[in-house]
Amino acid sequence: MNILDTLLIANRGEIACRVMRTAKAMGIRTVAVHSAIDRDARHVREADLAVDLGGAKPAESYLLIDRIIDAAKASGAQAIHPGYGFLSENAGFARAIEHAGLLFLGPPASAIEAMGSKSAAKALMERAGVPLVPGYHGEAQDLETFRAAAQRIGYPVLLKAAAGGGGKGMKVVEREAELADALASAQREAQSSFGDARMLVEKYVLKPRHVEIQVFADRHGHCLYLNERDCSIQRRHQKVVEEAPAPGLSAELRRAMGEAAVKAAQAIGYVGAGTVEFLLDERGDFFFMEMNTRLQVEHPVTELITGLDLVAWQIRVARGEPLPLQQAQVPLRGHAIEVRLYAEDPDHDFLPATGTLSLYREAAEGPGRRIDSGVAQGDGVSPFYDPMLGKLIAWGENREEARLRLLAILDETLVGGVKTNLAFLRRVLSHPAFARAELDTGFIPRHQAQLLPAPVALPDAFWHCAADAFIQSEPLRSRADDAYSPWTATSGWRSGGGAEIELHLSCQGVERRVRAHGQNRLQGEQLRVAGQPSQRLPAVRQGDTLYLKWEGELHAITRFDPIAACASHAHPGGLSAPMNGSVVQVLVAPGDQVEAGAALVLLEAMKMEHSIRAPHSGTVKAVYCSEGELVADGAVLVELEEGR
Known part of the structure; x- marks a missing residue:
């Protein structure tokens, strides 16, 4: 059995804090790594030891494999936990850890490679007999290849980053005229987020549910599934609400999906925690989407319905211990629901928000209540990382009890200083359709009028x-x-x-x-x-x-003092940055004539690309930014003069 008394967590935020909590309970010393701007972050404060990686952007800090391994060696850590995001699904990272004589709390590099490319993974799953959504997963990456594939499978289609996840590098294309721009944008996002611009395209299944299976495998050939989660409530292809078990699934369907997930894991010699994601249509047919070769953000709902600690299982599997249960022994008790608390503005297309958490009050934990967060009052939210502040989770004997308990948690949570999705989450959980478990990935756009009502004057x-x-x-x-x-x-x-x-x-x-x-x-x-x-x-x-x-x-x-109030000095006709970020591309120059809706500047923030578009036709009077420049929230980027 491997000795593991010091663990380095190669991540930040709530997952780093979560891993530390379990590791400390098992008597394991914890080491945090951090970027220069994260030196005072909560995961750093809670660690036994912290190592500064320098830099600010992920490419300058959390994505530097050599620095992380050097930090592990210098701190005396025997193992590295990758969390999720960053290097968690990087085969080169897993292999480098192994070559350094350290333990990687994840699957073998070969398994990450097998599932790291969505294209290769789908081909592998097809050979293993796992059902697939129709699409193109080949090596050719030119526009004409994607155009021909989209025509063959029929619009709408979904472009996806071959090496991606979390909604990054993902675009829905409704018609052929949109394909070229969507493909270029998705490729830029994929390159920025994963260092790999390769794409695949597949049929966009209408009214699907997103149901995923938690699998776990040890080093002794034993693999089982820990029930399923429904993750259908999404915005921008990113999950917002997750629950377990998936409402309305029969025991037969749960077993069929679970066995398909285990088959997928065994086909690549999987070890550790993983998630096999499926689309489930209205007829009960399910299709393989992808496998995430890591612990998922939504793992707490699985823990609450099974009573298991999946991080502790990761540590024991890394030590060489066998899984402690057989498939028939996996519990399924009650119902759990989780919401992701984001710093973002739902009223403005869920744009990420930055700033300082001048007020941060969490609801009290207790029976059926769990808070997994990575921030505290006074912390800053930067433009360089994912805007998730934490997760609010509730368990109940049944779904309705869990839903009401989670609503109470939302009511008790207070966040000030940055925009958040708290009120939006409450509207989702309060919506009659959600209470009736009428779930699919189109839930938010279908109920947009109630979930994202037009702003009204305060009474x-x-x-x-x-x-x-x-x-x-x-x-x-x-x-x-x-x-x-x-x-x-x-x-x-x-x-x-x-x-x-x-x-x-x-x-x-x-x-x-x-x-x-x-x-x-x-x-x-x-x-x-x-x-x-x-x-x-x-x-x-x-x-x-x-x-x-x-x-x-x-x-x-x-x-405010009405006498001393200053007049606004905003540029007339100025188009400003909706959040802190970096300029990816400037698409116009002074003197250009543009139509309403034309993209003027592409801005990247928190790994997502956003277009600054003309609100009306007119003439570009001035451009105040350049490619690669970091701009602050509210900074004027382009001055547009109405008319010609």
Whole structure:
């Protein structure tokens, strides 16, 4: 049996913290690696030892194989856990670890290679008898080859990065006219995220469910499946909500999919934790999509319905221990649902958000409640990494109990300083169709009107609640040296009249003059709403900002001096960066005539590519950015003059 008393985690965020928690419980010392901008990150603070890799972008830090192995040797680690993302499915990394005489907490390099190329994996699965979606998975990568393949299988089609995952390098193409631009964009994303621009194309299955099987194999030829997960609620082909078991699956279908997944794993000599992903259509037919040769983000829901710790299993398998269960012994108890908490703006096409977490309050853990996070209050969210802050997970005896418990967790979670998808997640879980388990990958666009409603003006009741909370959270005295004078009291006391204070408040760019009447009472960090004794709104004061939760959305409110307020100096007609990022390509020059909707600048942030498009036809007056430049949120990129 291999000795393992020190483990290096070659990752960041919540997965690094998660692995550390299990390793420490097993008496194993933990080593964190970090980039220069992550030196104060939570996973670094929680590790027993930390090693600085330098750099900021992943290519300058977390993707440097030699530096990570040097860090393991210098720290005395015997093993490396790759987490998910970065190098977790890199065969060269696994092989380098083995050559360095260290343990890799993942499958053999040969298994990663077999599944690392989606094209090769599909050919392998076809030979193994695993059902496939019709498509093209060949070596030729020219536009005409993809055009011919798309015509053969029929539109719509799905372009996918051959070496990718997580929705990166993935584009749905509805018609032939869109193919060339979509292919070029997907190739750029794939190259940026995985260092490999190769693509495949397959039939886009309408109204499919995304159902995946958790498999686990040891070094003794034993492989089993740990039930399934439904991951159908997605945006931009990335999972948002996951649950286990998949609602509505019969025991026969679960067994058929599980056995197909085990067959896929055994065909490549798999070892460790892996996930075989399938598309499941309305008729109950399932098709192999891909195999992720790593632990998945959504593994907690499997842990909650089985009572197993999959990270502990990874460590024991790496030590050479056999799996402790036979297939018939795998538990399936109750139901679990997980949501991914992202720093992003659902109202603007889920664009990633950056900034500082000026407020971060997690719900309390307890029976049926689990929080896996990688951040804390005061941490920064940079443009260089995935914007996921953490995962909120609930378990119940049945699906409805889990759903209601997770809604309560969402209500108790407070995040301020950056935009998040918290309110959006609550709308998803509250939607009647989700409660009825009417799931498929088109759930979000189909219910977009309810899940992504048009912004509406905040009502008067909100402003009065904000004013009362603002005043009642102020210090009791404006001067500490005069504790008895009525003139230093901040309560709004007046001789011969009721307490009333006028405030000028600002929220979401809207400014209002409001009178605080004190009818709504602040108790601790909960505002009791007048006339509604059961309604309590979270209200947290942080310096000059009040955070008030209203209808599931946390709003930041500040006071302003209307006399000193400055006029905006924005460039008229300026098109600004919607987030921090780097400029991939500038597509226009001053003097160019453009049509409405034309792409002007391609921006990359958090491994995704975003197009800055013309809101109207006109003439490009000026360009304020260049390719490769890092730009800040709100920076003006192009100035567009309307008309010709």
